[in-house]
Structures are given as structure tokens and as C-alpha cells.
Amino acid sequence: MRTLSIIGPGRVGRSLGKLFHQLEVFQITSVMSRSLESAVSSSAFIGAGEPVISIEQLSAADVFMLAVPDDEIEHQVSRLRQYALVETDCIVFHCSGSKSSSILAPLRECGAHVASVHPVRSFADPALVVSDFHGTMCGIEGDQLALQTLSAAFGAIGARVFELSPEHKLRYHAASVFASNYLVTLIDVAQQCYVAAGLDLDLAARLAQPLASKTLENCFRLGTTAALTGPIKRGDFETVQRQENDLLSLDRSIAELYKSFVPLTTEIAKRSGAE
Missing domain, CATH: 3.40.50.720 (NAD(P)-binding Rossmann-like Domain)
Known part of the structure; x- marks a missing residue:
């Protein structure tokens, strides 16, 4: 040996x-x-x-x-x-x-x-x-x-x-x-936002867990274009802008993170619409 x-x-x-x-x-x-x-x-x-x-x-x-x-x-x-x-x-x-x-x-x-x-x-x-x-x-x-x-x-x-x-x-x-470490960051940010919306951390985790788990499951079962839901997929860009403005009053780093995802998510939505 x-x-x-x-x-x-x-x-x-x-x-x-x-x-x-x-x-x-x-x-x-x-x-x-x-x-x-x-x-x-x-x-x-x-x-x-x-x-x-x-x-x-x-x-x-x-x-x-x-x-x-x-x-x-x-x-x-x-x-x-x-x-x-x-x-x-x-x-x-x-x-x-x-x-x-x-x-x-x-x-x-x-x-x-x-x-x-x-x-x-x-x-x-x-x-x-x-x-x-x-x-x-x-x-x-x-x-x-x-x-x-x-x-x-x-x-x-x-x-x-x-x-x-x-x-x-x-x-x-x-x-x-992206597939591992930054997922942790995203979940942490999501929980911070839930808490900033007035929920306790335990409830924040219970809300984020099934949402994140099912979304990941859909990504690999259906593909990312089919798995995408939410305001950008629906074309609700006024909602997107209002959320970004609200997050600026909470934390600039979180708001900038949210904003950075908009163009990339928009491209996924475009691919989805073209299928």
C-alpha cells in the first residue's frame, strides 16, 4: 500500500x-x-x-x-x-x-x-x-x-x-x-431582508429554505430558463426599481447586489420567452 x-x-x-x-x-x-x-x-x-x-x-x-x-x-x-x-x-x-x-x-x-x-x-x-x-x-x-x-x-x-x-x-x-459559496451569501442576504421587513430570524429561515430548495430543484430538473419566476420574468420592472430604491435605504451593498442581478436575470427571461 x-x-x-x-x-x-x-x-x-x-x-x-x-x-x-x-x-x-x-x-x-x-x-x-x-x-x-x-x-x-x-x-x-x-x-x-x-x-x-x-x-x-x-x-x-x-x-x-x-x-x-x-x-x-x-x-x-x-x-x-x-x-x-x-x-x-x-x-x-x-x-x-x-x-x-x-x-x-x-x-x-x-x-x-x-x-x-x-x-x-x-x-x-x-x-x-x-x-x-x-x-x-x-x-x-x-x-x-x-x-x-x-x-x-x-x-x-x-x-x-x-x-x-x-x-x-x-x-x-x-x-x-457561484454554485456554492455565493449561494450562501444570497441566502444570508435574503434572511437579512426578511428580518429587516420585521420577521424574526427563525421565520426568515423557514421562508427561505423551501423557496431556495424548490428553485434549485427546478433549475436542475427543468433548466434555468424554465425555472425562472418573479418580477423580471413577468416584466414588472417598476416593481424591480421600487425594490432597488427601498433596499438603498436599508443597505447600499445589498441594493447594489440586487441591481447587479437585474441584467443577467433579464437575459434569462429573454431566453425563456424565445423558447
Whole structure:
């Protein structure tokens, strides 16, 4: 069984580490975090791996997984190279959706095969991720040998792997941000507006939840053009303008967000009318 060292056991690192350990895909050797407390708790969650707090403490491994924030990848690459931990024919991959595997190029010069693997899902609750990871789409790109090994490894934990174009990863990841992160922002803004209209937060959540859930269901069952309802779809632009003016008195940022959606939503409505 190949060995795996995890650098950055946040929610992604913990989840994948536990899956790899549970399903005996990799033998976890080291779990590196910024603090010993985090490293110990992450190792305990995964069920394997020696908790460490610095690169020089990492054990040698066949595979290194960098599950750190995007801005830290380059630094960790430099440290791995500095301490000569990457041996010929080992595999190094990161989990960033926005950065390509080219950021790992200095390690390729050391003989490593590099790649990136981006699971397209929310990792808000690692325990839940572990329980329902099967079927998760994972975008992958990089060196051929690394792709072969990692495609098999992720397939073994239930992932459905697809290839990405490295030159378009920023655009690809922006799509994921719209589909996930900004949905959270929109729901939060909707709840703020309900509360500002005099409702309590519990009722605001109970109103937003079925509305958002059914709309998402319709988007993927019927398509976005058929799923669109509301004032823009009806052509009620006087209502749209009055709502924008009212929101300006509440919060300029929320009003500007509302306004920014008008032209894009109008285009969807036009497509719908043309069908």
C-alpha cells in the first residue's frame, strides 16, 4: 500500500485522509498542521498518521497531499524542496480549484509527478462528507503518471473523476464559487431582508429554505430558463426599481447586489420567452 503524508488537515484534508485510511487506499504516515493541537485532533479524526507541525518532521511518503489554502501552496512547495523530502517518482498533488498543477513544477524538477485534484462539493461538515462522499465529482489535471495513480485512488473512495483544462482553472473555480459559496451569501442576504421587513430570524429561515430548495430543484430538473419566476420574468420592472430604491435605504451593498442581478436575470427571461 502506498504511503501518504497530509499537509494541511483542514476540512478537506481531514475528510480525504479519513476516507483514504478507512478504505485502505493509502497508509497515512504524517498529518502536518500549524499547531500541535490541530495536528493531534486531525490525526484522531482520520484515525491514523503521526501529528507534526513542520515540514522537517514529515515522514517520507510515496504521495504528498497539499490541502492548504491557495496562498500557502507555493510556500509549502518551497519547503518540501528545501528539506529534500520529495524523492524520484513520488507524487505530489494539491486540492485547489483555482490553481493548476504548474505551481508544483519545482517539485517535478526533483523527480516528482505532480497533479491537482479538486472535489466539487462543500466540506462544511467533514463527518458528513465522509459518510456521503460516494459519487462526488473531482476535477483532475497534471502529469500522466500522477493522474493514473490519483484517478484510481479517488475512484476507490467513490469519486467520479473528470479531467480539467489547467489554463481555465480560475474560470472553472469561479463557477464553483457561484454554485456554492455565493449561494450562501444570497441566502444570508435574503434572511437579512426578511428580518429587516420585521420577521424574526427563525421565520426568515423557514421562508427561505423551501423557496431556495424548490428553485434549485427546478433549475436542475427543468433548466434555468424554465425555472425562472418573479418580477423580471413577468416584466414588472417598476416593481424591480421600487425594490432597488427601498433596499438603498436599508443597505447600499445589498441594493447594489440586487441591481447587479437585474441584467443577467433579464437575459434569462429573454431566453425563456424565445423558447
